[in-house]
Amino acid sequence: MTATPPTTTARAPRRTVLIAYGVLIAIGAAFAVGAAVSYPLLLENSQVGPGLMPLVAGSALVLVGLLLVRQELTTGSVLEGDGAAVDTSGEDIAKRRRTHRKLLSVMGLTVVAAALIPVLGLLPVMSMLVFVLSVFVERRPWWQALLVAIAAFVVAYVIFVAVLMTPLPFGIFNPDVWSRL
Amino acid sequence: MIDNLVLGFQNAFTPENLLWCFIGVLLGTIIGILPGLGSSTGVAILIPVTLAFDPLTALIMLAGIYHGSQFGATITAILIATPGEASSVVSTLDGYQMARKGRAGPALAISALGSFTAAMISLVALMAVAPVFASVALTFGPPEMLAVMILGLSTIVVFASRNVLIGVAMGLGGLLLATVGVDVGSGTARFAFGQVELYSGIPFVEVMIGLFALGELLNQLHQGAVKPIRARFRDLILTKEDLRRSVPSTLRGTLIGFVVGILPGAGSTLASFMAYGAEKKFSKNRDQLGTGAIEGVVAPDAATNSSANMNFVPTLTLGVPGGATTAVLLGAFLMYGIQPGPLLFENQPGLVWGLLVSFFIGNVILLVLNLPMAPVFAQVLRVPYSYLYPLIIFTSIVGAYTVANNSFSVWIVLIFGVIGYAMKRLNLPMAPLVLGLVIGPLLEKSLVQTSALGDGNIGIVFESPIALVILGLAVLMVFGGRFQKKLTQSVMGGRKGGKGGTRNGSAFVTETSSVEAVGELADEIRADERAAAAAARDSRPDRRGDGPSGRGGGTPPPDGD
Numbered sequence: 184m185t186a187t188p189p190t191t192t193a194r195a196p197r198r199t200v201l202i203a204y205g206v207l208i209a210i211g212a213a214f215a216v217g218a219a220v221s222y223p224l225l226l227e228n229s230q231v232g233p234g235l236m237p238l239v240a241g242s243a244l245v246l247v248g249l250l251l252v253r254q255e256l257t258t259g260s261v262l263e264g265d266g267a268a269v270d271t272s273g274e275d276i277a278k279r280r281r282t283h284r285k286l287l288s289v290m291g292l293t294v295v296a297a298a299l300i301p302v303l304g305l306l307p308v309m310s311m312l313v314f315v316l317s318v319f320v321e322r323r324p325w326w327q328a329l330l331v332a333i334a335a336f337v338v339a340y341v342i343f344v345a346v347l348m349t350p351l352p353f354g355i356f357n358p359d360v361w362s363r364l
Numbered sequence: 365m366i367d368n369l370v371l372g373f374q375n376a377f378t379p380e381n382l383l384w385c386f387i388g389v390l391l392g393t394i395i396g397i398l399p400g401l402g403s404s405t406g407v408a409i410l411i412p413v414t415l416a417f418d419p420l421t422a423l424i425m426l427a428g429i430y431h432g433s434q435f436g437a438t439i440t441a442i443l444i445a446t447p448g449e450a451s452s453v454v455s456t457l458d459g460y461q462m463a464r465k466g467r468a469g470p471a472l473a474i475s476a477l478g479s480f481t482a483a484m485i486s487l488v489a490l491m492a493v494a495p496v497f498a499s500v501a502l503t504f505g506p507p508e509m510l511a512v513m514i515l516g517l518s519t520i521v522v523f524a525s526r527n528v529l530i531g532v533a534m535g536l537g538g539l540l541l542a543t544v545g546v547d548v549g550s551g552t553a554r555f556a557f558g559q560v561e562l563y564s565g566i567p568f569v570e571v572m573i574g575l576f577a578l579g580e581l582l583n584q585l586h587q588g589a590v591k592p593i594r595a596r597f598r599d600l601i602l603t604k605e606d607l608r609r610s611v612p613s614t615l616r617g618t619l620i621g622f623v624v625g626i627l628p629g630a631g632s633t634l635a636s637f638m639a640y641g642a643e644k645k646f647s648k649n650r651d652q653l654g655t656g657a658i659e660g661v662v663a664p665d666a667a668t669n670s671s672a673n674m675n676f677v678p679t680l681t682l683g684v685p686g687g688a689t690t691a692v693l694l695g696a697f698l699m700y701g702i703q704p705g706p707l708l709f710e711n712q713p714g715l716v717w718g719l720l721v722s723f724f725i726g727n728v729i730l731l732v733l734n735l736p737m738a739p740v741f742a743q744v745l746r747v748p749y750s751y752l753y754p755l756i757i758f759t760s761i762v763g764a765y766t767v768a769n770n771s772f773s774v775w776i777v778l779i780f781g782v783i784g785y786a787m788k789r790l791n792l793p794m795a796p797l798v799l800g801l802v803i804g805p806l807l808e809k810s811l812v813q814t815s816a817l818g819d820g821n822i823g824i825v826f827e828s829p830i831a832l833v834i835l836g837l838a839v840l841m842v843f844g845g846r847f848q849k850k851l852t853q854s855v856m857g858g859r860k861g862g863k864g865g866t867r868n869g870s871a872f873v874t875e876t877s878s879v880e881a882v883g884e885l886a887d888e889i890r891a892d893e894r895a896a897a898a899a900a901r902d903s904r905p906d907r908r909g910d911g912p913s914g915r916g917g918g919t920p921p922p923d924g925d
Contacts, residue, residue: 199790200790203786203790203792207533207537210537210540211536211540214540214543214555217555218543218554221554222547222552222554223550225820226549226550228816228819228820229815229819229820229821230549230812230815230816230820231549231808231811231812231815231822232549232550233547233549233550233552233554235811236539236543236804236807236808236811237540237543237554237555240536240539240540240543241540243532243536244533244536244537244540247529247532247533247536248533250529251529251530251533254527254529282585282586285585286582286585286586289582289585289753289757290582290778290781290782293757293761293778294778296761297761297771297774297775297778300765300771300774301771305761305762305765306762309757309758309761309762310758312754312757312758313754313755313757313758316753316754316757317750317751317754321750321751321754323748323750323751327751328751331751331754331755335755335758339758339759339762342413343413343762343766346416347413347415347416347766348416349766349769350769351765351766351769
């Protein structure tokens, strides 16, 4: 990673940073408006009501967000820790694309695995995820990946099911499902 | 005090607690070493495992992880210039330089010894100070507690980022997230959109797992891994000169950690940076700092450890976390049905003193484990990341599911994982967000109670002398540094020249004490750390093939404290 070096040199505003600040402003506005519309700011005895805190904090976030946008537009300063997006301009495009593809694969497969928990069960589906990520994303030998996935399953089973007796879902692998058939 | 210590030893010295303390310290060290895992992550993902334990045993194990990971993080800082924790960033500077000069062993050994010494001194201080704090805090009403929360938020906001506005924005984001769920004052369900799971608020542990574990993991996938420098057992022997040079630095670091650690919200990162700054100012060998000086390793490590212990003062006595990891630990307390605060020392002396005594035990175990075994632990760095990250996802999601036994937790982890990743890429600090999320409900409760006390008038907070002093401290924290800087500028006729100017000479002396200067020092150190890491990568073209896409540049640590 090549993070933006700390410098006070002014430069053009960064699009990603402006988008991030925009998101912050939108979140602040959503909470402030939601609070103002839906909840009383003060209770009958003038006590602090449920709407006050989100209204004040939301409005403050909008204000701070606008100040940040102004700061970015006017100075474009790249002080360390000022929300400087990681500078990826010097990167090899092919490598960047590869990294993005990998991140999307990892996140996508994890989301699919999470969605399959009720069907396939928590431990089986997560062990499958370990196997799939190791073999298909990381190109590790399948037998090694299988061993790692099985080891993960066994350790988690011993800790959560055998020792802590946590009621984890096993989906179609639940023996009760089969015994009823 | 003696009675309490006896009680603490009785509670901590059970075979079960000793075993879990050992396991916690061992796991913590490994977690600290593993890329992408820090103490916050370690504690967060292991909370579910401890839910079935007795609260004291669970907290002893989690505290063991907290202490262990601090040291584990230093191992990676020294051997691969990749700090495992934000507080170990400074250790990369001289630690990695020592390692490059073939002195990795002494760097690891002095780090363990310095940390241990600081831990012992700070623990004695913690045991002496915490009950006093608790008894003072017993007199605190809602206005004073409101002031304490504001101080905590101000501290983290000011120190978390060079740009205070960013810190404020993140803190406000945390406060807003904390408003989701049933309101403490009126019992109204806010922003829950009919989702029963949201009535009790956005689940805290799951947010932590998402932000720290998954977010950091995705960020790591963007970065390269470097081969560690090998350290052998026989290399660990320190010379007399090493020890002689380390003593004053250890003491200075311990003292700084002690002072910073007591502040709610300050965390241990600030302490380590300040300790390095103090070495630059006071050390006899300050000219060697940055080139592999032992003082540059031992002082920040001592400060980190001392501050990590002292963080428990605000956490236990006020219920306001000292830093991000203690915020997660505070969440653990609440999950076990224990409310930290001034009454904790009165109501649960067995638990508090048992926990404090376990810190002693944990640190002794850490020293015994780490002094001879650091090179062995370093082998963990050789586990291919291509196996490690699928296992981290496995642990995170299984752990998150078991917190409440529903899939909702898993989705929260995934959502906050993406948020955490975006924050990492945008260099936005996580600590204020976490603290805002933890303090939010407490702040609102104090606000509601204060307004009830004043019949709707929150201004009564200004009628309490204690609250005024605390609020004054908060104002000083936010504006003090700027004021001093302006004063210095006016006296000296302008700011001393830039980066180089602050590194030595009078400019550094005049500026180190200000908040701004700590930020500047942090920038310098981070820049140097990146340079060191880049050098590490450049000097070893035979990069691990198993790592994620390797690129030049350092690996930012998990945003621990």
